[in-house]
Amino acid sequence: MAKTHLTIDDHEVSAEAGASILDAARAAEIYIPALCTHPELACAETLTGASFVYRGAERIESDDTAAEWDGCGICAVGVAGQPDLCRACTTEIAEGMVVNTGSEKVLAHRREKLSFFLADHPHACLTCAQQEGCSRTQCSANVPEDERCCELLGSCELQRLAQFVGIPPNLPRYRPRGLPHVTDEPLFDWNTELCIGCLRCVRACRDLRGVGTLSFVMKDGRPIVGTTDAPSRAESHCRFCGACVEVCPTGALMDKTRAVGDRRDRLLVPCRSSCPAGVDIPRFVRHIARQEYDKAIAIVRQKLPFSFAPSYICFHPCEDQCRRGLVNRPIAVCQLKRFVADHDTGHWRTRQKKLSATGKRVVVVGSGPAGLTAAYYLAKQGHAVTVFESLLEAGGMLRVGIPEFRYPCELLQKDIEEVKAVGVEIRYNSPVDGTGLEGLAAEYDAVLMATGAHAPKRIDVPGKDLEGVHWGVDFLRGRALGEYSPDSFRGQRVVVIGGGNVAVDAARVARRLGTDDVCLVSLETPEELPAYEWEVEDASAEGIGFLAGWGVKDIKGQSGKVNGVVLKRCTRVFDGSGRFSPVYDESQTREEAADAVILAIGQDPSSAPFEACGLGPDGTITADETTLATKAPKVYAAGDVVSGPASVIGAIAMGRKSASEIDKALGGDGDIDEKLLNDDPQNHYLGKVEHFAELDRAIAPKAEIADCVDSFTLIEQTLSQEDAVQEAGRCLACDLRVALESVVPAPRAETVLELLPAVVEGLPELEGVYQLFDEEKNVLAIKGVMNLKEALSEVLEENDRARSFVYEQEPMYTKRESELIQQYLQEHGELPGGGDDELDDLF
Numbered sequence: 001m002a003k004t005h006l007t008i009d010d011h012e013v014s015a016e017a018g019a020s021i022l023d024a025a026r027a028a029e030i031y032i033p034a035l036c037t038h039p040e041l042a043c044a045e046t047l048t049g050a051s052f053v054y055r056g057a058e059r060i061e062s063d064d065t066a067a068e069w070d071g072c073g074i075c076a077v078g079v080a081g082q083p084d085l086c087r088a089c090t091t092e093i094a095e096g097m098v099v100n101t102g103s104e105k106v107l108a109h110r111r112e113k114l115s116f117f118l119a120d121h122p123h124a125c126l127t128c129a130q131q132e133g134c135s136r137t138q139c140s141a142n143v144p145e146d147e148r149c150c151e152l153l154g155s156c157e158l159q160r161l162a163q164f165v166g167i168p169p170n171l172p173r174y175r176p177r178g179l180p181h182v183t184d185e186p187l188f189d190w191n192t193e194l195c196i197g198c199l200r201c202v203r204a205c206r207d208l209r210g211v212g213t214l215s216f217v218m219k220d221g222r223p224i225v226g227t228t229d230a231p232s233r234a235e236s237h238c239r240f241c242g243a244c245v246e247v248c249p250t251g252a253l254m255d256k257t258r259a260v261g262d263r264r265d266r267l268l269v270p271c272r273s274s275c276p277a278g279v280d281i282p283r284f285v286r287h288i289a290r291q292e293y294d295k296a297i298a299i300v301r302q303k304l305p306f307s308f309a310p311s312y313i314c315f316h317p318c319e320d321q322c323r324r325g326l327v328n329r330p331i332a333v334c335q336l337k338r339f340v341a342d343h344d345t346g347h348w349r350t351r352q353k354k355l356s357a358t359g360k361r362v363v364v365v366g367s368g369p370a371g372l373t374a375a376y377y378l379a380k381q382g383h384a385v386t387v388f389e390s391l392l393e394a395g396g397m398l399r400v401g402i403p404e405f406r407y408p409c410e411l412l413q414k415d416i417e418e419v420k421a422v423g424v425e426i427r428y429n430s431p432v433d434g435t436g437l438e439g440l441a442a443e444y445d446a447v448l449m450a451t452g453a454h455a456p457k458r459i460d461v462p463g464k465d466l467e468g469v470h471w472g473v474d475f476l477r478g479r480a481l482g483e484y485s486p487d488s489f490r491g492q493r494v495v496v497i498g499g500g501n502v503a504v505d506a507a508r509v510a511r512r513l514g515t516d517d518v519c520l521v522s523l524e525t526p527e528e529l530p531a532y533e534w535e536v537e538d539a540s541a542e543g544i545g546f547l548a549g550w551g552v553k554d555i556k557g558q559s560g561k562v563n564g565v566v567l568k569r570c571t572r573v574f575d576g577s578g579r580f581s582p583v584y585d586e587s588q589t590r591e592e593a594a595d596a597v598i599l600a601i602g603q604d605p606s607s608a609p610f611e612a613c614g615l616g617p618d619g620t621i622t623a624d625e626t627t628l629a630t631k632a633p634k635v636y637a638a639g640d641v642v643s644g645p646a647s648v649i650g651a652i653a654m655g656r657k658s659a660s661e662i663d664k665a666l667g668g669d670g671d672i673d674e675k676l677l678n679d680d681p682q683n684h685y686l687g688k689v690e691h692f693a694e695l696d697r698a699i700a701p702k703a704e705i706a707d708c709v710d711s712f713t714l715i716e717q718t719l720s721q722e723d724a725v726q727e728a729g730r731c732l733a734c735d736l737r738v739a740l741e742s743v744v745p746a747p748r749a750e751t752v753l754e755l756l757p758a759v760v761e762g763l764p765e766l767e768g769v770y771q772l773f774d775e776e777k778n779v780l781a782i783k784g785v786m787n788l789k790e791a792l793s794e795v796l797e798e799n800d801r802a803r804s805f806v807y808e809q810e811p812m813y814t815k816r817e818s819e820l821i822q823q824y825l826q827e828h829g830e831l832p833g834g835g836d837d838e839l840d841d842l843f
Contacts, residue, residue, distance in 0.1 A: 002016070002017045004016070004019070004094065004095050004097075005096065006024065006093050006094070006097040008021075008101065009101055011028060011030060013027075013028045018092060019093055020043055020089055020091060020093065021086070021099055022037065022075055025099075026744070030101070031164075031744065031746060032088050033746055034089060035074055035161065035198040036199055037071075038743060039741040039744075040204070040684065041200065041207060044071070045090050046069065047068060047070075047216075048066070048067075049062060049065075049067070049215055049216040049217050049218055050215040051217070053215050053216060053224065053226025054226045054236075055180060055226040056180030057231045058180070060217055060219060062217035063219055067218040069199060069216070069223045071090075072113060072117070073113040074110050074165065075089050076113070077091075077099050078100040078101075078105060079091070079097060080097070085105065085109055110166075111166050111167070111168045114161075114162060114168070115168045117196040117197070118162065119171065119172060120177065122148060122174050123174055124173075124174065125148055125149035125153055126149065126162050126163070127167055131149075134153060136148050147176065150191070150250070151251065151258075152250070152254075156250065157249035158250050160746040161249070163748070165746075176193060179195075181193065186234075187256060187326055187327070188244075188245050188254065189253075190233075191252050191254070192225075192252065193252075194250050194252040195250070197216070197223040199223055200248060201244035201247060201248055201252075201253060202214045204247045205244055208684045209685065209687075210688065212228060212237075213236040214226070214227060214236075215227075233693075234327075237690055237692055238692065238693065240324075240327055242732075242737040243740065246740050249743070255267075255268075268737060271318035274318050275303075275317070276652070277649055279318075280735075281318050281333055282736075283680065284299040285333070285336060286728070286733065288336055288340060288728035291721075291725055293343045296336075296340045297341065298676040299676075300337060301348050302673065302674050302676050302677070304652060305376035305418065305419060306372070306414075306419065308412070308414060309369060309398055309411075310337060311341045312406065312407045313402055313406055314648060316334040317649075318333045319331065319334065324730060324732050327732070328693065329696065331727065331728075331731050332698055335698070335718070336727060338718050338719075339718055342718050348677070351675070351676045352674055354382075354423075355668075357382050357384070358668070360667070361384045361385075361386070361444045361445050362386075362448065363446075363448070364386070364448045364450055365387075365388050365450060365451055366387075366396055366450035366641070367387050367389040367396050368639060368651065369396065369397075369398060369648045369651040369652050369655065370640070370655040371450030371638075371655065373651070373652045373656055373659070374448050374450065374659040374662070375419055376418070376422055377655075377660070377663075379419075379422045379424050380674075382668075383445075385424045385425070386425045386427060386444075387426045388432050388440075389427065389428050389429075389430060390430065390432070391429070392429055394426050395412050397453075399412060400476065400480040401454075401473065401476050401502075402505070403712060405508070405512075405711075405712045405715050406505075406715070406716075408714050434609040437449075437609075437612070438612070441632065446636065448636045448638060448658055448662065449613060449636065449637040450658075451606065451641045452605065452639055453604055453640040453641065454473060456471035456474055456602075456603055457601050458599075459599065461555060461599075462555060463554055463556060464599070466555055466557040468557075468596045469555060469597050470506075470596065470597070470599070471599050471600075472599060472602075475506055475509070476506060486513060486514060488513040488514060489513045489596055490514030492517070493517045493518075493594055494517065494596045494598065495521060495594040496510065496518065496597075496598045497597065497599050498522065498602070499529045499530055500530045500601075501530070501532060502600045503601070504532075504535045504536060505535075506600045507520045507544050507598075508538070508539055511709055512710065512711065512712060516543060516709075519544070519592065520544055521550050521552070522548055522549075523573050523582050525548050526546065541705055542705055547567075547592070551568055551584060552566075552599070553568040553589060555594075555597055556591070562597055563594065563595070565597055566590075567589060568584045568585070568586055568589050569584060570582050570585075571583050604619050604644075605621070605641045607619055607620065607641055612631070612635075613635055614630055614631035620641060620644050622642075623637040623638070626661075627665075629661070636658050636661065636662055638655050639651040639654055659672050660672050684740070686736075689729070695726075695729070695730045697730070698719055698723040698726060700723075701716075703715050703717070752806050753806065753807075755795070755803055760789060763788050765790065766787070767784075767787070767788075768788045769784045769808050770783060771805060771806050771807075774801050775803045777804070780802055
């Protein structure tokens with residue numbers, strides 16, 4: 001691309017031919033103020049609005065539908081040889097052009113244009129000496145609350161621009177107009193009182209996103225922004241993408257939850273930040289909407305070692321956090337993962353990495369999700385990996401803890417084959433005890449303990465040893481290993497004790513072993529049940545009864561066999577701090593007939609033999625939070641054996657972390673990430689979708705209850721292609737917002753100076769305001785004084801915390817007492833009662 005050379009404020013600049021002065025200046029990091037432009041929006045000579053818009057419930061007609069808005073004009077610059085100022089945003093650069101951005105003529109023009117916007121916008125705080133760090137809750141200048149700036153004060157783009165341009169001294173007092181403040185719509189609030197009519201939001205919605213929810217009309221020479229089709233954004237087909245909020249230079253459009261700094265991605269793209277494995281959820285959903293399924297599964301496989309387990313049994317925290325859920329219902333992320341897993345052609349494998357052999361050997365004890373994940377990634381890093389599994393088949397809890405009606409064995413086997421395909425060796429029927437662990441640590445370069453939590457949590461209840469009493473985790477394992485026949489509970493009444501997922505799974509499994517009379521007894525109320533809501537709903541649909549608010553007191557029997565349980569009323573499950581601390585009323589009891597009782601109150605790790613690793617009071621292995629290393633040399637731990645019973649996706653995340661840490665310990669770089677897909681081209685377009693907010697969540701078909709309660713057939717099926725594409729199309733594409741380029745804020749007018757005698761000596765002996773900063777740039781004081789040099793000389797002698805300062809050589813905005821009052825209010829929240837003499841002692 002040909003280059004054009006020009007001069008901006010005595011700086012030699014080269015830019016692509018055809019660029020505007022503003023673009024050339026931005027590329028050269030020369031600041032030119034502008035309100036109506038944005039780095040993501042193409043500059044426009046003029047804009048034509050609509051015939052009407054809605055501002056809240058008010059319909060506003062345009063004065064002239066042919067009228068055009070020609071922009072803010074604040075970006076005006078001088079160009080040598082041209083008598084009039086030029087708009088930097090629309091003036092094309094030319095070879096040899098000489099541009100001046102700071103002449104008196106330019107500055108006066110900018111201030112005049114700025115006054116147009118500030119006249120109808122709160123601006124009293126912008127001329128206040130105490131604006132930096134002000135809480136806005138109390139005001140020493142007695143500015144009425146509805147005339148103060150909004151909560152963005154201190155981080156407001158308009159504020160920074162106004163400080164840079166300079167606020168016209170003859171600016172009239174702002175008078176609130178009583179315009180609507182819309183707070184009853186999802187995700188964003190819209191305070192039309194603060195809108196300055198820069199039209200960035202309109203252009204972002206129309207030009208960048210292609211939606212057109214927002215437009216404007218010309219009224220009395222000013223642009224008025226509003227929704228296009230109806231009073232609400234939803235009725236005007238808003239996509240709720242947040243682009244309008246992102247580009248707004250004021251507090252007119254704001255998130256209901258402020259998202260700044262390191263909280264930004266977590267709050268604005270919560271699905272991605274809440275995924276323990278770090279799957280880029282918005283991106284893979286977008287590719288499904290485009291029917292690019294190979295790309296979608298590639299994004300999933302960049303972070304996951306296998307496809308089916310995370311798709312079929314993930315508890316999907318991403319859906320709990322999905323912002324679409326604040327519009328109506330969250331995106332069915334887990335179902336979409338299942339859809340692409342079922343449609344995986346394996347094309348992504350052509351780009352998977354496999355490093356050359358390192359000569360290092362690693363053993364993984366346990367083949368559950370954490371162990372298989374770590375083995376997969378360690379093998380890809382070039383290490384020789386062997387997995388020791390105590391059972392005859394791999395999978396751990398995936399094999400013996402998850403019933404097939406939720407996660408079929410054939411899909412588990414496919415996941416295991418993915419791990420074996422990268423060179424992992426699995427040795428079956430190979431249990432490891434404490435002595436064996438010592439031998440493995442001596443033989444291998446690293447050992448990972450990933451033995452899970454396979455032991456049932458036991459309670460000492462009378463009758464627990466009777467025939468017909470089963471322990472939840474053991475019961476599920478026994479059924480998976482073929483120890484129970486399809487008629488094991490034929491004609492029996494089964495009572496399950498517990499309220500978690502294991503209890504619900506046990507109840508549903510018992511229902512499939514010949515009985516239609518299963519009752520689940522829980523301490524918790526229905527609202528408190530720790531089991532997943534959708535599992536409880538499915539169990540209820542299968543005819544399982546629930547008895548809430550009761551705990552087991554005694555298990556009754558006759559001739560050594562169970563024939564009933566005695567229950568006691570539970571009056572409280574959790575204490576005031578949310579800890580599990582049940583309280584019972586022993587005087588309230590009831591008896592339930594039972595031919596079998598399943599005690600499913602939890603599970604624990606079987607880690608007692610591994611005391612050398614270091615054990616916690618709950619029996620988990622203690623591992624370093626950063627490295628996952630245990631007390632035993634060369635031994636690491638991951639998964640439920642460290643965290644206690646958790647989730648499959650959480651175990652996968654810990655398996656990834658352990659692989660990275662072990663790789664680093666063995667001399668690698670710990671980088672286990674893969675790039676199975678090129679970066680997507682930047683495309684911010686979404687397009688208009690009629691009644692987008694009303695699009696409802698796709699529901700996957702389920703097997704008929706009559707067909708599934710007598711077998712272990714998979715219950716929830718996969719979405720059809722049509723439903724999957726439609727469901728993906730409901731996504732708000734929140735990630736596109738954080739990908740928008742940010743506006744470069746106006747440079748601060750003042751220069752931070754070191755607080756040194758030589759610097760202070762050069763200050764003017766004039767009236768002004770200074771700010772003091774400590775070593776970490778925290779504001780220590782903001783003060784107006786009659787003599788800057790004299791006052792800061794005193795600070796040099798008396799304040800040993802001050803390290804730097806800024807000053808403005810201007811008349812004081814407030815009297816000394818007001819300065820002290822403002823400072824005191826910020827520190828203490830209320831005034832002392834001793835009058836002026838006491839105030840004099842505050843600073």
